[in-house]
Amino acid sequence: MARFRFAVGEFFESLTRPELHDALSEHRAAQRAEAAELAKAHGRRYMRVSVTGQAAAGVLQMGGDYPNTGPAGTIVPSPQPRAGYAWAARRISVSGLTTGTTPDIVNLHRSTPGTLYTGGTLSNGIWQFNGNNFAYVFSHEQLIWLEGETPVITSVGTFASTARIVLALEVVEVPEVELYRTR
Numbered sequence: 263m264a265r266f267r268f269a270v271g272e273f274f275e276s277l278t279r280p281e282l283h284d285a286l287s288e289h290r291a292a293q294r295a296e297a298a299e300l301a302k303a304h305g306r307r308y309m310r311v312s313v314t315g316q317a318a319a320g321v322l323q324m325g326g327d328y329p330n331t332g333p334a335g336t337i338v339p340s341p342q343p344r345a346g347y348a349w350a351a352r353r354i355s356v357s358g359l360t361t362g363t364t365p366d367i368v369n370l371h372r373s374t375p376g377t378l379y380t381g382g383t384l385s386n387g388i389w390q391f392n393g394n395n396f397a398y399v400f401s402h403e404q405l406i407w408l409e410g411e412t413p414v415i416t417s418v419g420t421f422a423s424t425a426r427i428v429l430a431l432e433v434v435e436v437p438e439v440e441l442y443r444t445r
Contacts, residue, residue: 305437309349311341313413313429320421322366325414325429326373326384340373340412341431348441349433351405354389355397356415358427365393367418370429372411384414393423409438 277285315324325340343349359366369387388405389398407413415429 305347305440307435309433309435311431311433313340313415314426315415316426317417317421317423320417322368322415322417322421322423322427324427326371326412328414340414342412343407343409343435345409346437347409347435348438349407349431349435350403350441351400351407351431351433353397353399353432354391354405355430356391356427357396357430358423358425359391359393359396360422361393364420364422366421366423367392368415368421368427369418371414371416372407373414374411384416390418403441406441407433 313325315322315328327340354370356368359368368391370389370391371387372385374385391398413429413431415427
C-alpha cells in the first residue's frame with residue numbers, strides 16, 4: 263500500500279496501481295465465472311405440465327390429438343416442448359385410476375407431429391401405470407420428448423374409473439442441442 267502524510271500529521275493509505283489492478287482482475291474473474299454459470303442455466307427451465315381427460319364407454323384416450331379437458335370442461339391443446347427444445351422427464355404420475363386387485367392400467371405414448379388422422383403416429387407404449395403404481399421418477403436422459411411430440415395416455419383392457427384422470431409431468435425443458443447436459 264502507498265502511504266501518504268498529510269500536513270496535520272495523519273497517515274493515509276491507498277492501493278498502489280499494481281494492487282488495484284490485482285483486485286480488479288480478481289473481481290472481473292469472479293464476474294466471468296458467474297456469467298458462465300448463468301449461461302449454462304439459460305434456456306433450461308423446470309416445468310410442471312398436465313393433461314386431463316375422462317374415460318368414455320370404458321376407454322381412456324387423452325393427450326396428443328385426443329380431446330384434453332381444461333377448466334370448466336373446455337378442450338385445450340396437448341402440451342409439448344417449444345420449438346427447438348426437448349423435455350427430459352423427472353417425475354410422471356397418473357391420478358384418478360381405480361386401485362385394488364384389478365386396477366386400471368394405462369400406457370404412456372409419444373405422439374409425433376401431425377394428427378393421428380393425417381399422418382402423425384403414436385409410439386409403442388413407453389411406460390405403463392396402474393392404480394396401485396401411479397407415479398415414477400426418471401433419471402437423466404431416460405425419458406425424452408422432442409419438439410412436436412406430445413404425451414398420450416391410452417387405457418389397456420377393462421377401464422373402470424369414471425373420475426377425471428390427470429397425467430402430471432415434471433420435466434426440465436432444454437434446447438435440443440444441449441440435451442446431453444440434462445444431468
